[in-house]
Amino acid sequence: MKLREIAHSRTGDKGNISNISLIVYNMDDYELMKDQITALKVKEWFQNIAKGEVIRYELPSLGALNFVLTNALGGGVTRSLSLDRHGKSLSSFLLEMDLKS
């Protein structure tokens, strides 16, 4: 099962730092998501993009995790060579991760 089946996501950017929220559709799935989608796994998933540290914040009251990916936007929106300079599409890539149910 892909993460996309149980959660939705949006990316934000500040300078060279990207943040990707991950929000379960059904609050019952929060623990499953929290157990499996660790900061380490996300860092590995984005290894070609996020060159720095990945930090995870937990928001149980929203059924959400917030990942902060440092050095992840090719220098940031002002100087990135990427087609997607804001990294807006990174959320879609995170949702492609596999999940064991």
Added chain:
Amino acid sequence: MKKIRIGGGAGYSGDRIEPAIEIMKKGDLDYIIFECLAERTIALAQQQKLADPDKGFNELLEYRMEKVLPICTEKKIKVITNMGAANPVSAARLVKDIAIRLGITNLKIAAVLGDDIFSDIDDYNDFNTLEYGNKLSEIKGEIISANVYLGAEGIQQALQNGADIVITGRVTDPSLVIGPLLYEFEWEIDDYDILGKATLAGHLLECGAQVTGGYFADPGYKDVPDLWNVGFPIGEVYENGDIIITKLAGTGGKVTTGTVKEQILYEIHDPSNYMTPDVNADFSQVSVKEIEPDKVLITGATGREKSGYYKTSIGYKDCYIVEGEISYGGSGALEKAILAGEIVEKRIQYTGLSIQELKVDYIGVNSLFKIHIPDLHGYNDVRLRVAGRTTLKEDGIQMGNEVEALYTNGPAGGGGVRINVNEIVSIASILIPAENIKTKINYEEV
């Protein structure tokens, strides 16, 4: 309990105007905010101001104000916007001229100043940048702008002095909402708990349709009705800081716990410590609840004492970015694109072009042959994009020429070359003590 209704009239500098007009006409608003200033926009506006001292504000200011002024006068809606960009004084003067032209009277327009510290920038040469950690004086490119992110106090003060339209330069986006809330509810400027709630209200409204279903749709997973006509948000803020986000019936989009949660976390790092010049807000214990269709109640934000520092964005001439593109189609399209990319890389080495950083992308689905997408298999349509960073414009132009030369020298069937070479203004940030900054307000009246 007293409540204030604030509309989110723009989520970025070029946003649509019709949904803003719609909520002004039918949304029973007290205020409308237009958030129109991204991180680097003000540096570019500063360049326009250098070329013409009367310019440097949002290019849609006149277009928007011509439509907005008659309604806000009729409906008694106050307007708060950062459309002043690098030149709030000229922006306020233009709004006055528009009001005169439209025959509007009894209008007080405030320009909030104090964010522009460009003339004092040398005082901060020893400050370290947040991005690179080195001293500001070590930035290589020419500095062209320096703007502090002001908080809500200037806006609050302008409203206390009777302003109907408040135009700012650089302020934090939530401050556009915190200002009127501070004024209306007479909250104390050091009541950090309530300021945390006000910050969340501002954060929810500042991106326009992003909280009403815009930027949310994912067909089959997150369906959103009539996205083409997405309604802009209305925030109902209560004196205790509770927030209801809603939208007009009959407009497209939707307000659900899902759309609100995505916006709560948008561009937030540590949710328990969202730092602004007004407060260190804490969104970590926030709850959302759908109380009616398209009506979501948000509670539980708090806050702690602010840092005492203002983040300051410094714009500097950094480099040139060149982008060259060419398309290949049919069987072997990807192989041809890869070969073409390798040729460009080798040519860069061979000719000794100074390219600091290079990126090669393969893009495409069906731009060339108009095949129905479900029939596609493999790579039938690949657009090669080669992007490079150069210090000298000439190197960028030459690199672009190397992509164009693929027309006669490259793989078979290459078509549709496009080249762009653009000067890049980058941003570095420093933190400066709050006591160094003095907010001033100019007024225009008709």
